[in-house]
Amino acid sequence: MALLARPNTWVGVDSLAEAVWPERTTAPADALWRHVHDLCRRIPLHDGTSARITSMHGRHRINIADGELDSAVFERLVHDGREALPTDPETAADHFRRAAELWRGKPFTALDSYHGRAETARLTGLRWAALDGLVDAMVALEHTGGSVSLLQALTVEDPKRERTWLRLVEVLTRAGRPVEAEAAFRKASRVLDVPLRRVP
Structure with missing residues (x-):
């Protein structure tokens, strides 16, 4: 997990030790090496020919091909969606939708370390x-019904996220659905329990 959080990147022994022994400030180098060696034996070769995990001067790296992880x-789909959005919303929607479909719950939950929690927060964002x-x-694209449903x-997924509520009110207002917009605004005010500022 610690290596997968940073694919194709050299990871130092301190970071790996924190992932394996989160409660300890130090870890035996030979014990850590045994973990890495065991992974090397169990994980299939990279591209069928080269080592999946490589080591050098106390650092380790997991080699991941494009499209494997x-x-x-x-992350690439989100980036491509952002790039396409200003000029090609249809392509952007496809990228964003495919990215959302890849989500399988909270990532890296088994990696109880600073780096694991940071990566979880980054990917969730x-x-x-x-x-x-x-x-x-x-x-x-004027797909109002779909945007409102989403x-x-x-x-429902995150009732405390103010941005989502305000966006819902905005979309309903601009779609000429003032009654629904007002209802959503009032519900948001109750759920969030904070004064909200209406979007013009």
């Missing part, structure tokens, strides 16, 4: 960015 594919981008693309689902 869901988190890397997910990217997922919300992808969903926000999907809403933007659907609005640009926003409503997101308010």
Whole structure:
């Protein structure tokens, strides 16, 4: 997990030791090496020919080919969606939708370390960015019904996310659905328990 969080990147022994022994400040080098060696034996070769895990001067790296790791594919789709959004919302929507479909719950939950928690937070933030981008693309394509349904689902998933509520009110208002917009605004105010500022 610690290596997969940073694919194709050299990871020092301190970071790996923190992942394997999160409660310890130090770890025996020979014990860590046994873990790495065991992984090398069990994981199939990279591209069928070269070592999946390589080691050099106390650092280790897992070699991942393009398209092999869901988190890397997910990140690229979000990036490509952002790039396409200003000029090609249809393509952007496809990228964002595919990125969202790759999500399989909270990532790296088994990696109880600072780096694991940081990577989990980063990828979770990217997922919300992808969903926000999907809403933007659907609005640009005038898919109001779909964008409203998605926003409503997101308010259920995270009722305390103010941005989603305000976006829902905005989309409903601009779609000429003032009664629903007002109802969503009032519900958001109750759920969030904070004064909200209406989007013009």
